[in-house]
Amino acid sequence: MAPVAELKLGRPYVLRLRNESPNSHPIHLHGQVFRQLRGNKLKLPSNWTDTIVLNRRETINIGLVADNPGDWALHCHVVEHQKTRLAGFIRVI
Numbered sequence: 001m002a003p004v005a006e007l008k009l010g011r012p013y014v015l016r017l018r019n020e021s022p023n024s025h026p027i028h029l030h031g032q033v034f035r036q037l038r039g040n041k042l043k044l045p046s047n048w049t050d051t052i053v054l055n056r057r058e059t060i061n062i063g064l065v066a067d068n069p070g071d072w073a074l075h076c077h078v079v080e081h082q083k084t085r086l087a088g089f090i091r092v093i
C-alpha cells in the first residue's frame with residue numbers, strides 16, 4: 001500500500017482533509033501533532049491535537065511540521081469505517 005502522502009523530515013505542511021461521505025469521522029493521525037488552520041463549517045480550536053472530527057461535507061486544513069520519521073497511521077477511529085478503507089498512512093522521511 002502506498003502512503004497517502006510522503007513528507008520530508010523537518011518541513012512544514014498543510015494537509016486538506018475533506019469528508020464527502022454522509023457520516024462524521026473522527027480522524028486520527030499517529031506520530032505527529034497538528035493544528036486546525038481553516039475549515040468551511042465550524043469555528044476551529046487553536047490547540048495542538050492528533051485527532052479531529054470531520055463532519056459531513058466538511059473540509060479542514062491542518063498544519064504540521066513533519067518532525068517524527070516513519071510510517072504513521074492516518075485513520076478514522078470508527079472501526080467499521082476502517083474496514084471500508086478509511087485508513088492509510090503518511091510517510092515522513
Ligand SMILES: [Cu+2]
Pocket residue numbers: 023024025026076077078081082086
Ligand atoms: Cu469514520
